[in-house]
Amino acid sequence: MITPLRSSNFRRSNQTMRLIVTTFVGVVFGFFLGVSFPTISLSKVNLPSSLFPALDLTYLEDKYSGLSTQAFLNVWSSLKGHKYAAKFNNTKIWAPKNPRGTETLPPGIITPESDLYLRRLWGLPYEDLIVKPRYLVTFTVGYEQKDNIDAAAKKLSENFTILLFHYDGRTSEWDEFEWSKRAIHVSVLKQTKWWYAKRFLHPDIIAPYDYIFVWDEDLGVENFDFEKYIKLVKKHNLEISQPGLAPNSGLTWAMTRMRNDTEVHKETEERPGWCSDPHLPPCAAFVEIMAPVFSRDAWRCVWHMIQNDLVHGWGLDFALRKCVAPAHEKIGVVDAQWVVHQTVPSLGNQGMAENGKAPWEGVRLRCRNEWAIFQDRLSAADKAYHKSLS
Numbered sequence: 268m269i270t271p272l273r274s275s276n277f278r279r280s281n282q283t284m285r286l287i288v289t290t291f292v293g294v295v296f297g298f299f300l301g302v303s304f305p306t307i308s309l310s311k312v313n314l315p316s317s318l319f320p321a322l323d324l325t326y327l328e329d330k331y332s333g334l335s336t337q338a339f340l341n342v343w344s345s346l347k348g349h350k351y352a353a354k355f356n357n358t359k360i361w362a363p364k365n366p367r368g369t370e371t372l373p374p375g376i377i378t379p380e381s382d383l384y385l386r387r388l389w390g391l392p393y394e395d396l397i398v399k400p401r402y403l404v405t406f407t408v409g410y411e412q413k414d415n416i417d418a419a420a421k422k423l424s425e426n427f428t429i430l431l432f433h434y435d436g437r438t439s440e441w442d443e444f445e446w447s448k449r450a451i452h453v454s455v456l457k458q459t460k461w462w463y464a465k466r467f468l469h470p471d472i473i474a475p476y477d478y479i480f481v482w483d484e485d486l487g488v489e490n491f492d493f494e495k496y497i498k499l500v501k502k503h504n505l506e507i508s509q510p511g512l513a514p515n516s517g518l519t520w521a522m523t524r525m526r527n528d529t530e531v532h533k534e535t536e537e538r539p540g541w542c543s544d545p546h547l548p549p550c551a552a553f554v555e556i557m558a559p560v561f562s563r564d565a566w567r568c569v570w571h572m573i574q575n576d577l578v579h580g581w582g583l584d585f586a587l588r589k590c591v592a593p594a595h596e597k598i599g600v601v602d603a604q605w606v607v608h609q610t611v612p613s614l615g616n617q618g619m620a621e622n623g624k625a626p627w628e629g630v631r632l633r634c635r636n637e638w639a640i641f642q643d644r645l646s647a648a649d650k651a652y653h654k655s656l657s
């Protein structure tokens with residue numbers, strides 16, 4: 268009923284206008300038809316069986332019980348697709364360039380990437396998003412650290428998507444914060460940041476974000492501005508970065524200590540003998556795992572390096588350099604935007620007390636073991652690759 272109108276009178280008008288008019292006409296028409304046949308049951312109507320091949324009408328009737336018969340027919344005829352479909356019904360699709368397993372689909376319908384954008388239940392899909400956030404900030408949190416996270420979240424504009432990974436199962440408590448309502452909450456008991464990252468931050472799922480913050484919960488952001496940080500990261504071409512750590516942060520490495528005199532630094536002096544090469548970790552090409560920020564491309568690489576079973580991520584920091592080149596130029600610490608690492612014992616305390624050892628000791632031991640295992644796997648993989656070449 269809509270097609271003739273559209274083709275003769277409205278061809279030249281713009282799409283929005285067309286949509287409004289056709290929708291309106293459709294609604295009015297459907298309404299009158301609906302009013303004239305309000306209670307006709309689909310299964311009792313003598314429909315041409317070719318229209319509903321192999322369809323259980325009772326099922327459909329149930330599913331669309333809110334629709335009048337005519338409105339239903341309208342929906343159905345649009346579901347049946349346009350007239351071209353029938354023309355090609357014998358031609359099998361085999362599009363080998365499609366993603367694995369989707370070769371039978373017409374490439375135009377394939378949507379290989381996703382996002383974390385929230386949408387409305389009503390209105391037109393293309394009007395859902397006023398702003399498309401370009402940055403993703405994730406925190407792995409327990410409710411105890413809510414003040415820290417609240418302080419950070421309050422600094423995040425509409426340009427950021429907030430994603431919280433809850434390791435303590437407490438999610439509804441966060442409702443007290445206004446920003447929490449537009450945040451995404453993933454709750455799985457007692458898992459680590461890298462466990463969540465591997466499972467919920469697949470590069471294809473978070474494809475639209477330019478930068479991804481994979482942060483711990485114990486970072487003080489009083490002197491930190493997210494937008495300014497990103498500006499500096501762009502200015503200095505950092506693919507992998509972290510904010511400088513204030514001197515009172517319980518520092519492990521010289522590299523991540525903030526400096527007074529620079530916006531960004533990419534190398535440092537460590538204690539004598541710690542660096543075999545000034546361009547290699549821990550003297551350069553190195554940030555820690557507590558507050559890294561990745562570009563989209565760097566994350567695609569790093570995600571693939573995360574091991575499913577090595578949940579603490581120890582050793583990953585030393586290997587990040589494999590994902591960008593030249594690493595000593597593309598990995599760096601932003602001094603002008605810095606944070607305080609509070610080293611709050613949180614998830615690290617939630618191990619099991621075993622063999623007379625405190626829960627945190629077991630966790631720490633596993634961290635160390637994982638580091639060794641990761642190193643072994645990485646060098647074995649390196650070796651295997653080089654062997655395969657020769």
Ligand SMILES: *[C@@H]1O[C@H](CO)[C@@H](O)[C@H](O)[C@H]1NC(C)=O
Pocket residue numbers: 353354355356357
């Ligand atoms: C489409 O399928 C129908 C029924 O299977 C068949 O009669 C018709 O010839 C087919 N059309 C083409 C173009 O192959």
Ligand SMILES: *[C@@H]1O[C@H](CO)[C@@H](O)[C@H](O)[C@H]1NC(C)=O
Pocket residue numbers: 424425426494
């Ligand atoms: C969000 O991003 C846009 C585009 O980069 C920028 O113009 C705007 O200032 C940002 N919003 C805030 C609140 O910083």
Ligand SMILES: *[C@@H]1O[C@H](CO)[C@@H](O)[C@H](O)[C@H]1NC(C)=O
Pocket residue numbers: 514525526527
């Ligand atoms: C920053 O500079 C001040 C003096 O300009 C100095 O006293 C202080 O130690 C410096 N801090 C760091 C972390 O280097």
